[in-house]
Amino acid sequence: MRDAPLSHRRFGAMSRRAAVTGAALALMAGLSACDTAMKPAEGDMGLGAAEGARVTVVEYASVTCGHCAQWQAQVWPAFKAKYVDTNKVRYVFREFPTQPVDVATAGFLVARCAGPDRYFDVVDELMARQQEMLGAASPRPVLLDIATKAGLSEAQFQTCLSDKAAIEKLDARIKAGLAAGVDGTPAFFVNGEKVVDASLAGLSEKIDAALAKP
Numbered sequence: 001m002r003d004a005p006l007s008h009r010r011f012g013a014m015s016r017r018a019a020v021t022g023a024a025l026a027l028m029a030g031l032s033a034c035d036t037a038m039k040p041a042e043g044d045m046g047l048g049a050a051e052g053a054r055v056t057v058v059e060y061a062s063v064t065c066g067h068c069a070q071w072q073a074q075v076w077p078a079f080k081a082k083y084v085d086t087n088k089v090r091y092v093f094r095e096f097p098t099q100p101v102d103v104a105t106a107g108f109l110v111a112r113c114a115g116p117d118r119y120f121d122v123v124d125e126l127m128a129r130q131q132e133m134l135g136a137a138s139p140r141p142v143l144l145d146i147a148t149k150a151g152l153s154e155a156q157f158q159t160c161l162s163d164k165a166a167i168e169k170l171d172a173r174i175k176a177g178l179a180a181g182v183d184g185t186p187a188f189f190v191n192g193e194k195v196v197d198a199s200l201a202g203l204s205e206k207i208d209a210a211l212a213k214p
Contacts, residue, residue, distance in 0.1 A: 040092075041094070041173065041176055042169075042172075042173075043169055043172075043173055044092050044093075044094065045092065045093045045094075045116070045119050045120070046090055046091060046092045046093070047080075047084050047090075047091045047093075047120065048083065048084035048085070048086075048087050048088070048089055048090050048091045049087045049088065049089055049090040050090065051090060052090075053087075053089060053090035054089075054210070054211065055088070055089040055090070055190065055191060055207055055210045055211055056089065056090045056091075056092060056190075056191060057083070057089050057090070057091050057092070057188065057189070057190050057203070057207065058092045058094060058188070058189040059091070059092070059093050059094065059186055059187070059188050060094045060095075060096040060177050060182045060185055060186065060187040060188075061093065061094075061095075061096060061185050061186040061187075062095070062096055062097050062098040062104045062185050063097075063103075063104050063107040063108065063123065063126040063127055063130065064097070064098055064099065064100055064101075064103050064104040064107070064130065064133075064134060065098045065104075065185045065186065066130070067185065067186060068127065068185050068186045069127045069128070069130045069131075071186050071198060072124065072127040072128075073127070073128070075198070075199065075200050075203075078200050079200055079203065082200075082204070083207060088207075088211065089207060089211075093120070093123065094173060094177060095108045095170060095173055095174070096173075096174060096177050096182055096185050096187070097170070097174065098185055100134070103133065103134065103139045103143075105167065105170060106139070106143055106161055107122075107123075107126045107133075107143060107146075108170060109160050109161055109163065109166055109167070109170070110122060110126075110143055110146060110147045110150070110152070110157065110160060110161075111123050111126070112160075112166060113147070113152060113156065113157075113160035113163075113166075114147070114150035114151065114152065115151075118150045118151065121150065122146060122147075122150050125146050125149070125150075126146060129142055129146065143157070144157055147160070181194065186198060188203060190203070190206040190207055190210060191210050193206065
């Protein structure tokens, strides 16, 4: 997987703002993990049980992270069936772009522009087509194809990628993740406690224990 950001000419204003995002990511190494309970945050995208559920699982991930795509393909279907579709937990996805940061940022912007009802479908598609997107001379055709399938026109796609307000909100979410102790992706928290073992068995151990508490 490539780890250098794309030329700023690729995405214009969005890429210039992504430089700030990259600077924020550089702070990760100096931050220690935080075990405090994680409260709902502005911009959270959730599935399953309603906000305030007995158990909340938060995932920080990037659509350009190979391990994230692997988890999405191998663990997410069973995790979703066991805990999300049954409303046993509230699952929250938080965006945490990794290298190439501007490609990840563009992907998340497209997912946001697709709207809440299509957000997770777009994230799924971005994860599934990650290698295609990163292996191409330019990620734009893949991103545009995903955006079009989500109902965006090419003009809307272009406007989406240059939405400064949306990029600033993403930067704020990244900084919040850093403050929470996120030092890599994917990162999982169960009721605010960081879980090292992201396998279904590892997550189930923490979740089932939390569900069993009186």
